[in-house]
Amino acid sequence: MTFQNHSKSRLPVYDGEHFFFEMGPIRPPSEGSDQSLLIRTTRNCCWNRCEFCGTYRGEKFSLRPVAEIKQDIDVAGVLYEELQTAAAHRGPFPGVGPEVVRALWVSNPQLFGDNTGNLTRKWQNLHNVANWLNSGARTVFLQDADALIMRTGDLLEVLSYLKATFPTVTRVTAYARSQSCYRKSLTELTDLRRAGLLRLHVGLESGCDAVLKRMKKGVGSLKQVEGGQKVVAAGISLCEYLMPGLGGKELSERHALDSAAVLSAINPAYIRLRTLALRSKSPLLSQSKEGLFTELSEDEVVAEIALLVANLHCSSYLVSDQMSNLLYGVEGQLPQDKEKILEVINAYLQKPEPERMAFRLRQRQRSFLAVYGSLPESLEEQVEQAWDALRREAPEAGAQVDAAIAALKEGFV
Ligand code: SF4
Incomplete structure (x- = not known):
């Protein structure tokens, strides 16, 4: 198939060197499989000190200028239009298949045939936009670790530009630190929700102050609760990530009980479990090797989760949708599914x-x-x-x- 640029194509205004948009390393699984367009509003993590985290180790944090983010949105917008037009020219087959992506690639050597070292990210861009289009082009995820660290005015400008460029978008989501949620006022968070920021993914990890301090999380439980409650009051769907096992053997019980109290006070829409895994670039891995941190056994983690669940008093949806967790069946709507979830846990613990x-x-x-x-x-x-x-x-x-x-x-x- 030969790809024909349509008459209104904006491709010719770009040169090969600048025809890509930045993409960060991670996104939550619920934004996975390229269902969300990825737009990088900040680079890396502004805190970057959590002992268990190696994701951005050695990477420098920076805020991206709004003009630069808009340029990225423009590039995604051009790919969106071109892929859509190419797919329409193919006739009744719905969607943007690999042939359409390949045709766009080979038909524009001035953009994709350059040797600027950006070929991999251009290829990733094309796939992200194509898959996003195939899933309805409805959601956008703002990378990297904490979009709320941006000035509210800048973030509002980005949200408004996204909406203007992609009228199909119905939901924008982002990662945020509890500290940044706490720093924003209720009015600012409400303005952001009205502008389209409908979900925040927050790494609570623990609600226990001793664990938070030990892990250098950079926030305490009172701020976690205040920040989380503000997000909920602003009408933003809040997803809090909790890390079973993070207290190690010493602080396991306090970790479970205090986290249950903090999550109950916040009452987020979702609680997602991410069991501690000692990552290669994390300081906690070396501390564990030196005997300064004692990991729980898998069964001890399961027992800790049981203690957490038994003490949750909220109406959140609990999810274990990540490979670090042993029991995927620990999932359900609280409070009504609490007993069912505890039965799953106990059925495992009671096996020989x-x-x-x-x-x-x-x-x-x-x-x-x-x-x-x-x-x-x-x-x-x-x-x-x-x-x-x-x-x-x-x-x-x-x-x-x-x-x-x-x-x-x-x-x-
Ligand atoms: S856990 Fe989150 S806040 Fe902590 S260093 Fe990693 S990305 Fe940054």
């Missing part, structure tokens, strides 16, 4: 130890395969040996299963 070991190994293996499709040879061998030890009821089965799970978890994203 060999069954729990087999469950853990199977679950972690499945999660790994869901992302990578297959296991590297050495890992496959290690996992097979663990299964074999389990089947033989060998005395070393526990140690082998734990080691295999630890190796599998190293690949978790």
